[in-house]
Amino acid sequence: MSFTNQLRKENDHIFQLIFDHPFVDGIGKGDVSKEAIAHYIKADFEYLNAFMQIYGIGLSKSSKREDIAYFFQRIQFILNDEVHPHHTFCHYIGVNYEDLQGYPLPPTADHYIKHMMYHAQTGTMGETLGALLPCPWTYLEIGQVLMERYQPTEENPFYEWIRFYGDPSVEASTMEMRNRLDALAASASTEEKDKIREAFQKSCELELAFWEMSYTCEEWPSKGLVKKL
Ligand SMILES: Cc1ncc(C[n+]2csc(CCO)c2C)c(N)n1
DSSP: OOHHHHHHHHHHHHHHHHHHHHHHHHOOOOOOOHHHHHHHHHHHHHHHHHHHHHHHHHHOOOOOOOHHHHHHHHHHHHHHHHHHHHHHHHHHHOOOOGOOOOOOOHHHHHHHHHHHHHHHHHOOHHHHHHHHHHHHHHHHHHHHHHHHHHOOOOOTTTTHHHHOOOOOHHHHHHHHHHHHHHHHHHHHHHHHHHHHHHHHHHHHHHHHHHHHHTTTTTOOOTTTOOOOO
16 A cells, blocks of 8 residues: 555544534535635635645745646745635625635644644755645545535536546545655655654644634634633
8 A cells, every 4th residue: 555545544534523523514505604714714815825835835945847837836826726616605695716825824824834834944855745734635636525415506506616636636635646756655764754754644633623622613712702801
């Protein structure tokens, strides 16, 4: 079994919890609260910025032309394509995308971004990809599971969102990241593979936590607390 297949198997329970999370299942049903969607977009706009910055760290640590091109193309994809699912959500809630940008991150999104940055800054390329991989992999499978579970049509307001992530092109780019990680793992020490395993597992947990953060409109604890004199 390949290294990434092993990672997928070890974290299957988290993938299943993601597929059954009420926000994710609500996308399939076409029923998610507008507050939860706005909360998600505010955090996810910043998440995408951070994701591009982390690809930039990967790029700056690459010396082969092919690896530089890989990270460059992934950044371009986020800039040009990854914003489409955001537009689907904004259209549904009737809010301008620009009005949901520039907000401070709630605790879970803040944690997730810093977790990926930590591995990208301090770890090997394998560790970096291990921390990044659950992002495309969980979304690809969410798209596939929702397609199969609900067989949505254009009547579902999130039809384009589901189609975007269930698309074979997302499968191909996830496979490319997996192949890169499998190649690095083939020559990695047991110690390094354990670090990659830990980075991957935490990102899976944080993917699940990101849905929960959005669903519950998570805020920092002090927000709304009245200061007693
Ligand atoms: C919390 C969170 N996790 C994953 C994605 C999806 N996503 C973001 S960037 C990217 C491309 C990676 O090359 C993908 C698939 C998201 N929007 N928000």
